[in-house]
Amino acid sequence: MSNQTTHKVTLIPGDGIGPEVTQAVVRILEATGVKFDWDRHAAGAEAFEIFGEYIPNALYESIEHNKVALKGPVTTPIGGGFKSINVTLRKRFDLFANFRPIKNLPGLETKWPGVDLIIVRENTEGEYVGLEHEVVPGVVESIKVITEKGSTRIAKFAFEYARKHGRKKIHSVHKANIMKLSDGLFLRCARKVSEGFPEVFYGEHIIDNTCMQLVMNPYQYDTLLLENLYGDIVSDLCAAFVGGLGLVPGANLGADCAIFEAVHGSAPDIAGKDIANPTALLQSAILMLRHLDEEAAADRVQKALEQVYSERKCLTRDVGGNCGTTQFADAVLAAMG
Numbered sequence: 439m440s441n442q443t444t445h446k447v448t449l450i451p452g453d454g455i456g457p458e459v460t461q462a463v464v465r466i467l468e469a470t471g472v473k474f475d476w477d478r479h480a481a482g483a484e485a486f487e488i489f490g491e492y493i494p495n496a497l498y499e500s501i502e503h504n505k506v507a508l509k510g511p512v513t514t515p516i517g518g519g520f521k522s523i524n525v526t527l528r529k530r531f532d533l534f535a536n537f538r539p540i541k542n543l544p545g546l547e548t549k550w551p552g553v554d555l556i557i558v559r560e561n562t563e564g565e566y567v568g569l570e571h572e573v574v575p576g577v578v579e580s581i582k583v584i585t586e587k588g589s590t591r592i593a594k595f596a597f598e599y600a601r602k603h604g605r606k607k608i609h610s611v612h613k614a615n616i617m618k619l620s621d622g623l624f625l626r627c628a629r630k631v632s633e634g635f636p637e638v639f640y641g642e643h644i645i646d647n648t649c650m651q652l653v654m655n656p657y658q659y660d661t662l663l664l665e666n667l668y669g670d671i672v673s674d675l676c677a678a679f680v681g682g683l684g685l686v687p688g689a690n691l692g693a694d695c696a697i698f699e700a701v702h703g704s705a706p707d708i709a710g711k712d713i714a715n716p717t718a719l720l721q722s723a724i725l726m727l728r729h730l731d732e733e734a735a736a737d738r739v740q741k742a743l744e745q746v747y748s749e750r751k752c753l754t755r756d757v758g759g760n761c762g763t764t765q766f767a768d769a770v771l772a773a774m775g
């Protein structure tokens with residue numbers, strides 16, 4: 439795409455470490471020469487204080503109009519309080535595919551070098567439909583919803599991605615021995631879709647075994663296809679292969695809109711200290727650049743990021759360095775030349 443195009447992008451800095459990592463990433467994106475028209479919006483507790491709404495209408499309208507958003511983490515209260523902003527946005531815009539590549543960066547020593555996994559997580563169904571109620575005091579029901587339509591389209595997404603990018607294997611991860619109907623349906627849909635992609639090996643592993651297998655030997659997998667909750671949990675497990683949550687990017691993709699956000703949460707334990715690693719959001723931004731057809735800019739940022747990691751002179755604390763968020767962004771900017 440021409441550098442003359444201005445991309446209108448909804449920007450949600452979020453809370454916790456969100457504003458810090460977002461600022462770092464925006465500085466780097468601006469230095470690529472790609473033109474952005476950022477439409478900034480608050481969400482969650484911050485938005486409630488200002489507008490009396492957790493997701494103001496203007497934010498919905500902005501995403502509807504721009505079709506692309508870059509989002510920092512927004513804190514979700516535990517065990518009560520308002521509904522997850524992340525989940526609400528994914529549902530509202532039908533962002534059914536959560537795409538999370540797990541790949542080592544050069545120069546960063548981990549127990550498992552050379553990991554290259556793709557996590558494809560169904561993003562709108564399962565336990566995340568938010569249907570919970572107290573039947574009688576002391577008894578709570580939580581409803582998990584799995585549909586043929588939802589399972590088929592996420593399986594298609596995974597197989598089409600594999601075909602386009604030369605990935606060799608897809609494993610559905612499930613608990614259909616216990617959740618016979620729901621996970622059973624998910625598997626049946628994936629199997630059916632797999633028949634149209636004979637060049638991609640298709641396998642099925644039970645979730646608990648998969649966790650053990652991953653920790654024993656992550657190289658046996660290529661692409662993991664998971665329901666919503668399993669995908670959430672296995673994503674954090676897999677983040678450990680490449681250096682932790684500070685590194686892993688994500689994209690929430692639908693037919694119309696896309697929201698790019700890191701796998702990590704708002705990390706309140708390190709918020710406001712300028713020590714968070716902005717790499718996860720930066721790698722999410724690289725995915726966004728590719729989505730916007732800004733391949734050259736994406737390659738340039740990726741190369742600079744890899745150079746900073748290879749040189750090991752300026753790394754953040756979570757990966758064994760002592761640089762702050764801002765210093766790390768400065769180093770990436772310097773590497774971009």
Ligand code: ATP
Nearest residue numbers: 514683684702703704705706707708714715716756
């Ligand atoms: P959520 O449930 O909201 O997704 P989470 O359970 O994944 O959140 P996080 O907020 O991501 O939890 O934090 C988990 C741990 O990882 C914390 O110790 C946090 O400090 C660390 N962490 C998360 N993101 C980063 C980052 N960008 N840089 C450094 N450390 C991070």
